Amino acid sequence: MTFLKYISPLKALRDLRGYLATRKKHELWFMMLALAITFGIIVMFVKDSHVPVPYKKNIIYVDSWPITRTEEEIRAKQRVDEAKRKEEEAAFLERQKKRQAEFKKYDDWLKKHGI
Known part of the structure; x- marks a missing residue:
């Protein structure tokens, strides 16, 4: 616990000010540029992470x-369910092909620009 009594935000700020005072002007500009780029990348990751x-x-x-339903009633219901399932599957495949076309468009654009 004795270690924590030597830690002070004011001492840290004075130490930082002393360090920055010994730096040359171009070093400070590069430091600010590096901090801005790092901060920008972090902001982009945070923004992109929320989907x-x-x-x-x-x-x-x-x-x-009911237990009294006949085989014909069962088959009729299965035909209706099968038609509905095929419709949903066709819609899914349509969405999947559309998505693949979008990715292909972006892939072609990236290849065209050599990226």
Whole structure:
């Protein structure tokens, strides 16, 4: 605990002021430039790290079926469900192809500019 009694913000500021006073003018400009670049990169990372994820409500309800339903009723319901599943899968593949086209556009642009 005796170590902490020697730490003082005022002493730290005086020490920093003394250090900066011994530096040449161009060294101070480069130090400010390095601090600005570092701070800018940190700000970009913080800003980029917040990506809002859209909330998709995906509730699956369980159907309660009477024990007396026939095989034909079961098959009819399965046909309806299969058609709905194929529709959703087609929509997903469409979104996936659109996204791939966007990435290809950016990739082509980067290759064109040699990046």
